[in-house]
Structure formats: C-alpha cells, structure tokens
Amino acid sequence: ETGVTQTPRHLVMGMTNKKSLKCEQHLGHNAMYWYKQSAKKPLELMFVYSLEERVENNSVPSRFSPECPNSSHLFLHLHTLQPEDSALYLCASSQEVLLVTGELFFGEGSRLTVL
C-alpha cells in the first residue's frame, strides 16, 4: 500500500454536480492537507488539518468543503464548481502540522475537470 492514496484519480463534473475527493494516509501521520495545482502556478495550500481539527483555511471559496473524520482520512466535497476550478488536487500528510523541518508526503493527485 502506498503511503497516501487519493481517489478518484480523474473526475469530470458539471457545474451543478456534487462530488467528493477522498484521501487516505497509511503513515500514522497527524496532519493532512489539501493543495491545488493549476497550470503554471505554484502549489496552493487550501486546507490543513491536525488531529482532525482544521488549523488553516487559506480563504478558499465555500464551494470547496473539507472533512476530516479521523487522522487517516480526508475528504474534499465539491459543489457548484466553476471551470476555473479545474486543476490537480493533491492531498498530503506530515508527522505534525508544524512543518519547519518536516516533509510532506503527497498522494498522486485527483485531476478535476469542470465543464
């Protein structure tokens, strides 16, 4: 089993659809993250959870709704998205949320296309 697993790998949805991205980590880490990677832009941090509690939300539109039921699972619920939300969504985990010297372990990403 890989350390961080994301499903689905590819998702195409209309602007009125509701869908969810799922992430699972098997590393025993306490912190989980959602990042967005758009073409020709840096990785953008969206949400951070530490022990199931949200500790960071970088002004993400409410059409993205995260959920962290336990320290191993993280979801990103999607509702009424816009075409500009099409991107690669990466989940990551780390031992702790304070990352000064720690490293992130990324999943393979979920490629989202909004029509």
Place this chain on the structure above:
Amino acid sequence: DQQVKQNSPSLSVQEGRISILNCDYTNSMFDYFLWYKKYPAEGPTFLISISSIKDKNEDGRFTVFLNKSAKHLSLHIVPSQPGDSAVYFCAASGVNAGNMLTFGGGTRLMVKP
C-alpha cells in the same frame, strides 16, 4: 505576490552534464528550504532540504546551495540522468513565516540521452 519564485519554467540538459535549478524567495523569515520532485501522474516527492544555518547540503548527485544574503537557492544535479526528467518544486518555511510550506511554480527539467 509570490514569496517563492522559480523563474525558469523549463530547463533542458544533456545526459551526464550538470543541471542547475534556481529558486528565489522574498520572505526573510524563511529559514528552511526543501526541493520536491514530481513525475507526471504522480505526487511530488521530497528530494533534499537545507536549513538556513547551512549554505550547502549534499546527498549523492544532488546538492542544494543557499545564499541567504541574495535570498537565493539552487539545486545542482551532477551528473544528470534521463530519469531525473521531472518537475522540480522549491519550497520554503519558517517558524516566523507561518510554519506552512510555500511552494514555487516549478521548473520542468528534461535530460536528453
């Protein structure tokens, strides 16, 4: 305003030669820097890091150099191999910079056989 910038979106190098990837930052509160490597259809993986108390860190073919006065770091790959072809992301963090990693836009390295 991007705090971490990788000004070269792509770099092409011949196999066996040196690859030099550059990264500039603006936030003087950053004191830890990392490089990640990303293959297509995979997530980024950690490659090498450096603390601001050092100016060089080496791991096999990979060396990271930090110039704090210039707020510049670089990743050297010697010798470059075709398997090194990937997108390389520079990232920075700091106790007084929010603790979260801030990433650059990435540089696509192509190593030609």
